[in-house]
Amino acid sequence: MNAFASIFIGAIFLIIAGVIVFVIISGIRSGMSNNAAALLTLHSTVVTKRTEVSGGSGDSRATTRYYVTFEFDNGERTELIVGGNHYGMMVENDRGMLTYQGTRFKHFERDVQPQSGVSKGQFYT
Incomplete structure (x- = not known):
């Protein structure tokens, strides 16, 4: 596998992981905000x-x-x-x-x- 393919696959993985982390953090913040209200x-x-x-x-x-x-x-x-x-x-x-x-x-x-x-x-x- 060449360097471009490795970087591309790594970037896709990081984007997907970032979206998953963002959704989890958003859900936690929303729940905490509702609980504090x-x-x-x-x-x-x-x-x-x-x-x-x-x-x-x-x-x-x-x-x-x-x-x-x-x-x-x-x-x-x-x-x-x-x-x-x-x-x-x-x-x-x-x-x-x-x-x-x-x-x-x-x-x-x-x-x-x-x-x-x-x-x-x-x-x-």
């Missing part, structure tokens, strides 16, 4: 929901990430990744108490609202 419970509204699907070509498995954007009473917004079970239970314009820590979703408890269209056991059309 205060656990907040604020009144908010579900503004929008979206999904992101990756993979799934050929025999590979598809992965879906679920995102929900919440708007707080002061007008600020935050988008959090939520589990599929929570995502399915939320509807746009739901109001309730959002509990989160940094970028980590913890819980959303919907405000209790009386059922619309029901009065004294009768339904309105």
